[in-house]
Structure formats: C-alpha cells, structure tokens
Amino acid sequence: MDDLVVTGALGLIGFYLAAVLLLFAIYSVARLLYISLTAGDFGLALGVTVAILVAGSLYLAIGCWLHETDRI
C-alpha cells in the first residue's frame, strides 16, 4: 500500500482513538463528580471542580498564547 495512504490511515486511527479517550476522560470525571456529590463528599467535589477549571483554563491559555504569538 502507498506510504501516504498508510500514514493517513494511522493518523486517522490516532485521531479517532484520541477522540474516544477524550470522551472517556470526560465521562470518568463527570462520574467522579456525581459520585462525590451524591455521597456528600463536598471536599472531593470541590477538588474535582477546581481541577477541571484549572485544566480548562490552561488549555485555553495555551491556545490564546499560540494565537497571540502567531503560531496558529
């Protein structure tokens, strides 16, 4: 098979795998948050919420930095 097609196929598999992993991570965090809230463990719920906000802000900050520095 042509090497461009093989590279494309591998890239495609990697892309879909990353999408599945991302969805699984979102599901796991949402589940952890739900369990901690229903169990009354508000310390854990707060910790998870803060972690989500920090990770989300960091992700957006990197995106904004790449944009501002003309890298994307």
Place this chain on the structure above:
Amino acid sequence: MSHILVSPLNWGLGHATRDIPIIKNLLDHNHEVTIAACGNARSVLEQEFPGCRSIEFPDYPVPYSQSRFFLPKLFAFFPLILKSLSDERKNLDLILAKDCYDLIISDNRLGVFSSEIPSVFITHQVHYHLPLIFWPAELLAVAMNGLVHEKYRHIIVPDNPPDGITLAGKLSRPGTEATKKRVYFSGILTSTQKVDGEEDLDYLVMISGPEPQRTRLEKILLPQVNTIEGSRVILLGRPGNHAMQKQSDTCRVIPYASTREKENLMNRAKFIICRSGYTSMMEIAELGKRHALFIPTPGQTEQEYLSWYYEKKSWFHSQSQYRLDLSTDIPIAQQPGYTGFPGMQKTEDNVKRLYDQVLARYLDR
C-alpha cells in the same frame, strides 16, 4: 517540447480557474498539456483548452454541510477521503503508465505526485485554520501538511510572501521545515483579467459556492437586493440554467454566467457582494476593486478566517449571512476606512516568473 500533466481538485471551480493562466503559459512555450480532472473542473478546462487532451480522473467526496457545522462532517468524511486518496494513487499509476510526462502539476490533489517524475503542488493553504478551541488539531494539521509536502519538489502558493502584503494571511504561512524548504510564493494567479472601461454597474452580487448554502444565501439576498438603489446584476451560480430573468429596469438576475461574462461584469462593477472564497479574493485583487462586501460560507473555516483577517486589516467589510442587512452593511463597506487590497503584482507577471524560476527547470526550453 515537454509534456505536463495538470490535475486540479474539483471542490468548486477555483482550483481549475487559477490553473488557466499556468496552462496558457505552458502552451505559449509550446509544451503539451494533458488535463486530468473530473466534474465541472474538467469541463471548464476542456472549454478553455479544446486542443488539450483531457482524462477523467475522479477525486474526493465533498463534505459540505447543510448547517454551519462543517467540521464534524469533515471529520466523519475522513475515511471516505482516505479511500478516495488510495484510489487516486492507483488511478495515477495507470495514467502515468500509459504516457510519458516530464512534470506533474497537482492543484490541491494530495495523491497526485510521483517519485520518478518531478511533481509540484499548488495550494493557498499550507496552514489550515480551525476554531481556537481545536488548537491541537490545527497544530496536527500543520504537521500532516508537512508530510504531504515532502512528496513534492515545490509547493506553489498563489499569494505574496508572508513578509509582504499577504492575501491569505496565516493560511499561506508555512509551519514545518519540509514546507519552508519547498515553498514558492508565486503571487496571485487568476484567469480574470482587468479590462479598461467604465464602471457603469452599481452593484454586482455573486451568489456562488457549494449547495445547500448557495441556495440559502440566494433566499437571504434576493429580497434585500430589491430594496437598494442603483443598477444591479445578480449572478446566481446555477449551472445548467442560462435563461436571464429581468426583475426591473435596474435589476437583472442571471442564473449562470460564463467565465467571460462574469469577468466583464466584475470589471464593470463599482461594488461587489460575494463569498470570501480565495479565488474571488484573487479576482478582486487582480481587478483592483476597492469596495466590496464579503459573506463567508457558514462553517467554512477558511472563508471565516479570511473575512476576519480583512476586517482586521481594514481592507474589506464582511458580514455573516445570518446577520446580513444590506441597508446597513453596504454603507459600512463603503466607508473610507476600508481601503481595498493594497497594490500588488498581477497574474501576468506572476505566471511568467513562476515559469522562469520554477517550472522551466524541469522542461525543455
């Protein structure tokens, strides 16, 4: 005399029409050109060059979306595009086995290259634009582009170099070493030519691009165009329908215009309303038009980026088709703050330089 295979992508007519000046130049140098394309792209080039041999060469399915969510559909289309790419490689082998070629020119067809025959790739997008939230995918796309570009001797970008007046902004800025080593900025390339004459048409409205968004824009624009003063021509971009409709003494609706008719109308127009597709941008730059209003196709990130970029540069005003109001947007677009594209070298010079500096080294002189 050398033999060149020219193969444009059939996603809209823009790829085929920007190849017209290149093919003309090759024929002027007494080279033989074979066109390998499909659909309307092939028809346009066959009409323009009846003396050239033409081969049916299918490309990729078009993932245009009915909604503004173009990206999810594009991602879902990836396996189909990959399958088409595989078929394209096999079909190219058959084409190359039947005849001898000295050079391959691929216009945005990723699989049209050969390890034995010098191959060049034409694209105005060496850097794909995605919404900021998808920044990792944008970086990945830059890297993937680099892998594709490694297959070619040159990457011809129909734009000015990034340190000059760049029409495509970041889209034409190379991001990997592989691309930087191969890139050649040809300047704008368009088949539309400037004709000296009077600008006697107040408004030219060009409703073009892929369906179903073309029809949606038609439904939004037609009622609004009737409310503006002055002479107006509306090009609907509906192939197969040539009957002209006259709405009033000052308003004509033309379902489909040939490239020559369109060129004539663009030359006559004082103000142009159109999609912000890169081919239209090169045409407007070639004609030196100062006043226009752009309406990006919803979900097409390239057009949305160009609209944003031209606003930022204060060159042209753009408006989303969902918020479009000609009675307010036309006066805004006519404000002196919008300067139009700065002056730049035109196609005639660009295509000569492209031949001398890039293509000629692979061809008999």
